[in-house]
Amino acid sequence: MNAINDIQAGEIQAGKGLTRALAEQARTLRFEDISAEARLWARQCVLDAIGCTIAGASDALVDILLAEMREQGGAERATVIGHAGKLPAPSAAIVNGAASHALDFDDVNLAMPGHPSVAILPALLALAEERGASGAAVLTAFVAGYELQCRVGKVVAPGHYDGLGFHATATIGSFGAAAACAHLMGLDAETFATALGIAGTQAAGLKSMFGTMCKPLHAGKASYHGYMAAKLAARGFTSRTDVLECGQGFARTHSPDFNPDRAFDAPPNGWYVCNNLFKYHASCYMTHAPIEAARKLREQHGIVPAEIEAIEVQVEEACDRICNIPQPRTGLEAKFSLRLTTAMGLAGVDTSRLATYSEAVAADPELVGLRDKVSFDFRTGIPNTFSAITLRMRNGSAVSAEHDSGKPATDAVAQGKRLEQKFAALVDPVLGADKAARLIVEIGRLETLPDLRGLMALCGA
Template sequence: MNVMPDIGAQGLTGRLAAAAAALRWEDLPDSVRTVARQATLDTIGCALAGAGEPLADILFAELAEAGGAPQADVIGRSARLPAAAAALANGAAGHALDFDDVNMGMPGHPSVAILPALLALASARGASGAAVLTALVAGTELACRVGRTMAPGHYDGLGFHATGTLGGLGAAAACANLLGLDAARTAVAIGIAATQVAGLKSMFGTDCKPLHAGAAARTGLLAARLAARGFTARTDAIECAQGFAATHSPDFHPTRAEETAPGGFHILANLFKYHAACYLTHAPIEAARSLRTHPGVAPERIAAVRLTLSEACDRVCNIPTPRTGLEAKFSLRLTTAMALAGVETGALASYSEATAADPRLIALRDKVEFDFRPDRTHTLADLELRLTDGTILTAHHDSGVPAADLADQGRRLGVKFRALAEPVLGAARADALAVRLAALETEPDVGAVLALCSG
């Protein structure tokens, strides 16, 4: 079985840097190549749809006004920006709808923090599809390995948004791989990123959450390019005294970085979204959907709803009375009510001020109660539904299990991609882009593929 290269015997940052620098396309088993292609397709689809969001317009207006060399394509627009600015714009657009993939190893959204940096670098300098996919795997691996060493304190305890923090480290390692930096220079890139990355979970439900993803992409790209020019940083930035781990988590378990992921690569644990809301709402949504088909279940016949969840959900996505579509994506109560009422939770239009203000949904939302438990896995949900006639119905769902059938996952993601891309590109161009992305490793220059992404 192929696995990530051994991370050896030097310090943690150095070992992770060496593994990231050494990874090549030939090292990747077919399953890893498949998931990397799927993550690329999904992230670009999310960025195309997200490019029309107000936050993406604001960011683009600011970046365009600042000007600079037109180095890299901006997804969803007929425009080019300096590479670092394009990474910021595309990363924020890709996370604007909160519809992009997650990986509980971080825990966070790896692809949207890493891939926009790689695409901007490839657009500016030229790079093959195989090289970009390899770098995506390398960056995801590093982000997840570091995330595991700092869990649970980094995300659950202190409230750092790992997409912005660990995603930035992953983007630095990925861009270093794409630039062909050696292990020493890759460790420098990680150090440069470590002293810049940021992201607060308190910003969930605002424009700043997508900004974290874009900033991570920009930071990682800048870090790798500075390292390539000879910029200096500590090469033990993760583990050193007053370093990244010490200042960003009360927990640090460096030996966890040595553990091989199931299947040899952390990217195989990427979880793709089919509901356009925070991933920790997905298990309750699926549990609610399974009960909605039960005879006799209708919104007016529901007396009470009780969800048993990880207490982490309370700190991530429990906005009790959302007012906007963005807040709705982080409301366990409202998304559960939407699922019970038959609202299509995979449709972008379902998350709106009108949905948040719907009296029928508010009545159902306010019947949802919680039992948050510290010993529960983040992705588990148990739902108990009490009907007005006294009937009790229960459902259980775990949204943390990666797909076993990658071909079926590919089909579902293809449908999702077209739903996201066609309104921006039209059916013909969306289909052409999907075909190119499905065989991205055969592309000699990713820039030619990105040209199809202009709005």
Template sequence: MDTHISDPVVATKLTRTLAAQASAVTYEALPEPVRELARQCVLDYYGVALAGADDPLATILVDELAEAGGAAQASIIGHRVKLPALSAALVNGAIGHALDYDDVNLAMPGHPSVAILPGLIALAEQRNSTGREVVAAFVAGYETACRIGMALRPGHYDRGFHATGTVGAFGAAAACAHLLGLDAEAMARALGIAGTQAAGLKSQFGTMCKPFHAGKASQSGLLAARLAARGFSSRPDLVECEQGFALTHAPDFDGQAALAAPASGFHIFANLFKYHAACYLTHGPIESARALRERHGVKPEQIARMTLSLDKSCERVCNIPAPTDGLEAKFSLRQTVAMALSGVDTASLAAYSSETATDPALVRLRDKLALDFRQGWPQAKGELEVTLGDGRVLRASHDAGIPSSDIAGQRERLVAKFGALAEPVLGAARARELRAAILGLDRLADVGALTTLAAL
């Protein structure tokens, strides 16, 4: 690994520069589309967290942390208990990622909102912060996470690190430090404290530890900001220094990529929301399979063989060949393609179960699929070729890495998704009240209104 860094800013001031950028974010300077996307991220996060609140991992974490006790500082989504803010960040982050239905940004590459919002909202609840303060802090954290992610990609993720857990900790720290009003130097120390805690391994995909990574990232970021506010020391150049985060975690570190402004001005414009309850890298293949079914009326019994072409990076992310339960099915290209071709609703949480994963018809169909991993493809693109028994060959492709340009239309899709996820937990009336509060976040004098509505 080449550890020589020639640019003086990258070599000695990258962390400080990112900290200064984050601390300088103000609500008033944010364009309205950025504020709207921030509200959409909050809406989507609350929906998926409410739906994940009864996951077995939630019971384990709540029982463990409630037994440990502590000050009742922050609410747990979908539960009656209040826990210390650090504990709430961990639980709410884990349940928000439990269903793998939360948003994505390929700059990290990972899940930004679920790593940033739990700690930020726990802190905001404790401090009685306004909605505008939360929006500004969230954007500061989101942009920081994406900038650091850009500097580490692709090697960091390809090496086996789960960026939601690692890079997400930096984003959470920046967001919480912003809410605390820390200056640039203290923000840099917060990033350093977060970086020395950051962890998460992709080998844990398909287990409870994957969503645990998101919770730990949010908890670590919140702790980092709070310690920095108290004067806790850390290197203020932790991202770029010798034996620092980048040079130990990324074989192709490019600090200039962190400093480059995205074409749209903000990384949040590239946020990708999920409309299938599975790993995001299965979404291009799912959409390709749906297209073949809907356009050509393809039936599973007609299919002789199939080939799915996609980026090489997917091989070690969502390539469980023979899943046996719902969680593993979310990380199986073969399973999710078979489900889509068979007309199974891949947006439905109930579709991911042991029964579906071991359904004989789906198993037969998925076994007909060959995977063709290619170097240099768009990371979220899938191209499916299906050969039918009569010799016809049909093809469809979809790139799920292209964000929607219709922000207003995207809001409507997210409102529908939120309703489907939140209403079974809260009831229709309370879910509508929570939705209205989130979409009116900028007008909230105290974000505690959200946490109250989302707790049982």
């Protein structure tokens, strides 16, 4: 790998020079280096993230953040997606970042593990709008940040997320956003590594906040941290350039599993971005496999909820700490309830609809009855994207189904069509069908755009 030609493999395995090597790999990425397939996946990530941001822009948590950022004031240079007017670029990054994750409907990559695009894109769009950057420059910077954050995620897996309870979208995402912004700014090797150090010392976010407004805030803060890290580094702000591997650095303080050699694993399909997982249920990704298994049972066996005696759900034990709110009361809590989302799948509730996740649905007597029939078989050694469900029926019979939601699509073109349908469903009610269709076209030709002025104008209210 070119980025580590000057560093001995043994040194990387010991952790020496890791931050600089990752920075150099990201810094030297050029548009021509990115395969056509990876560019397609990257555009799909942009489309999906912008769609989720537009749909999430009216959430109450966004209104609170927007009011605060407007009160703080500053030079209005970046679009507030789904709203009228502009904000200072770092303020737009935090507001748009929170909006993009407000619905928990945005993409996932298990290498982090977390939500990659919403940590990077809000900062990158704000910076690009501020600097008048081209679409090709933005796409290249996005991929550079995406690949780096997945590699950082591999370095601290699994203990960072699974064991200690850090929300990788916030922590690992700060590095991805910093790398993307540093790339767009064309920072030199020393300054690029410094930006990662500044990002690393800001990185924070707890899984214990799932089900509250703080979880979407994590995406906004990752974008904000990344933007500020690159800008401060460019101004001469100092930091260590070995933040990942140094004593009391990010890896050793944030994970019991520091694995520097994993940083340069070859990802399946050649690029981490080509392993992106898109969400078609508006809930925590760990609930998707049980939902899909439940839907299979309903469709294949004509299941009638009233005839179910018991529901046995097998999932990986980490799901118990991620999305097992037993008696959700709010729509936000419902997104993190394995019991309730499984019940929704069995009852035929449309889990792709944003309105599904509400206080009324969480309190629906039929769903609550099904929810309370769920018991868990928590396993170790299976993917946390896998689930098997067995239904025990009142007549004494039993039926089972399973699903793994951790496998990337094999047909990117078909995936693109499905994402356009999702985008239209999210954006049409907010901006209208005409604007939504124009946005799909603009994002589809992102790398040909001389700047993002037209694209961002379409994103505003």
